[in-house]
Amino acid sequence: GFGQARMGDRRREHGGWTAGAQGLRMRLAGAPDAVWRDEAGLRGEFRLREGETHDLVLELSSGRETEPLDADALWRATEQEWRRAVPDCSRLVAPRDARHAYAVLHGLTSVSGGMVAAATTSLPERANSGRNYDYRYAWLRDQCYAALAVAAHGPHPLVDDAVRFVAERILADGDRVRPAYTVDGRPVGKERSLRLPGYPGGNDHVGNDAGAQFQLDTFGEALQLFAAAAAHDRLTDEAERAAAVAVDVVERQWLKPEAGLWELEDRWWTHSRLSVVCGLRRMAEVLPGAAGRRCADLADTVLRETRRRCLHADGRWRRAEDDDGPEAALLVPMARGCTFGDDGDAATRAYVESRLSEDGYLYRFEHPGVPLGEAEGAFLLCGFAMALATHRVGDRVNAFRWFERTRAACGPTGLFAEEYDVRQRQLRGNLPQAFVHAMLLECSVRLAGESALP
Structure with a gap:
């Protein structure tokens, strides 16, 4: 060590x-x-x-x-490699930022195909609060977000990297799939300290306890990734087998409480079930015959029970079976174009905006008794998800408003962290955060009307 x-x-x-x-x-x-x-x-x-x-x-x-370490030759090779790795984005909204997002995502991806969630460890989300973590691991969900954003633009090699890495993990671990792995596919160790001084307001950590959790939405995002790969004719035999394993796992596990997107306590989180429904539906569209029908039938079963447990009397989605509060994660399936009947999507989006937005930024959920912005910063992933969900319902003006406000929350380097302290105008936590750059890229594609995916 x-x-x-x-x-x-x-x-x-x-x-x-x-x-x-x-x-x-x-x-x-x-x-x-x-x-x-x-x-x-x-x-x-x-x-x-x-x-x-x-x-x-x-x-x-x-x-x-x-090979000799010739600096001039290495500089030339590096410049050529980055030019090759970043495609043309001239037809997208915010083309310079889109190219920058591609470069960040490429830089966070290892030769084995795993993409780290961020390049740093232990940068505090809130000073002296103990909330500083090691994000130098490959979260399968985060990599799926990145690959789905890229796939919306086209069949870039980053999609192939993600398909290979995610498929390998699902085939190897099945029901024991963890949210995060090292970039070469090994388990993530428990959090520990190196006894280094750490960043001001925080202390050093290596490892991450999320490596021992089960998060159902990981499988929903993986199925969406495999379906996107199939749409580009990039679904390998290995990935197709992994998709079948993922469906098996969902069938066995979807009724059980799990940690959810935000890696909290095990509960019956609504977002996790809707993510699974979205993934199953997408696979049903690309798989022929009995396999496709099985995905569609399972999606209907999961949605029916989720509606029974998690749909509020006023028509909006609850945060969890036992929690009526607002939850910005519910915007992600809507951003993907998944609809769930009636007016629940519109009611949920309106409720999230009314309770979790402030000064043009969006927070992920409420902390009881604590005003927005005091417990944690705005979550930039959520702001971009709101832009996409708003665009899905045809409100182009407000979609661009959410997009432009959220993409302004970066430093001089153009890098995004997970959180943004709106009042102090400061990035919070590790950076660059892969899934934030991914959502910016997806907004750039979809708001320009250039998406290759539904």
Whole structure:
């Protein structure tokens, strides 16, 4: 683990340094005069005159690479790779931000296909509250959100990466699928401290307790992803088998309480069931014969019981079977174009807006006895979901209002965190947050009328 192994086998080679520890190999070029001291590590000093530049190239790998670390060649290759990875977005709303979102999502994706939820750990959501977490893991749901956004634009390689990674996890783990994994598909360890100082207002954490939860909506989003892949003729045999396993798991598990999107206590969360209904319906549209009919029938069964348990007398969806409160997560299935009969969708959207919006931003749910904005920041995922749900009902003006207000909540780098403190105009929590950039991209596609998906 971190800080438990020292670099050994230290050598000066070809004008640079090499060393290794626990299966990792380090190469450093550009510091030929640096000195390695046992008590202080590798130390060097550079003096540059005004206008001068100097390149340092650090490589960490699991193999013994032999290619020279030529800075100029590496810069050129890097620029070419990023140009190749980011497609043309000129026909989309906010094309520069859409391209930036593509770049962020690509950068958060590993060679194994897993996409981390964010690149950082332990940046506090609220100072001195203990709410700082490690997001450097691949949440299956978050990656599905990202891939669905990309698939709306077209069959980009990020869709293939997500299909492969999610399918592998479902086939390997079935009913034991966890919300999050390491980027190479291993289990996520429990939260622990490294005894480092941490960011001001927080303390350091590695690991995440969500790795031991069960979240039903993960399967709903996975089924939507597989259906989107099928629409682009990118559904592999492995992914089709994974879809069948996901349907089996839903059939066995949908009546049981689970942790839900926000990773809270196990309850009968409405959003989880509606996500599953949406996923089953999408698969029913692309699977032929008995397999498609099975998905459609199961979707009807889940929806019927969810309506019985979770539909409020005034026609809107309740947050959970035992909770009448507003819940912004309910906007996500609506943003995906899933409708559930009667006027429940419109009533829910209106109720969420009336109770959870403030100053043009949207919060995820109410904290009893605490005004909006005091317990936590606005959730940017929810603001973009509201833009999409509003666009679905033909209210283009207000859809753009939600989109523009929410996309303004970034720093100078154009990166989004999960939360935004509206009053202090500050990002809260880890960044860049993959599913926020994903929802911005999906808004850019759908608000421009350029979606390749329903």
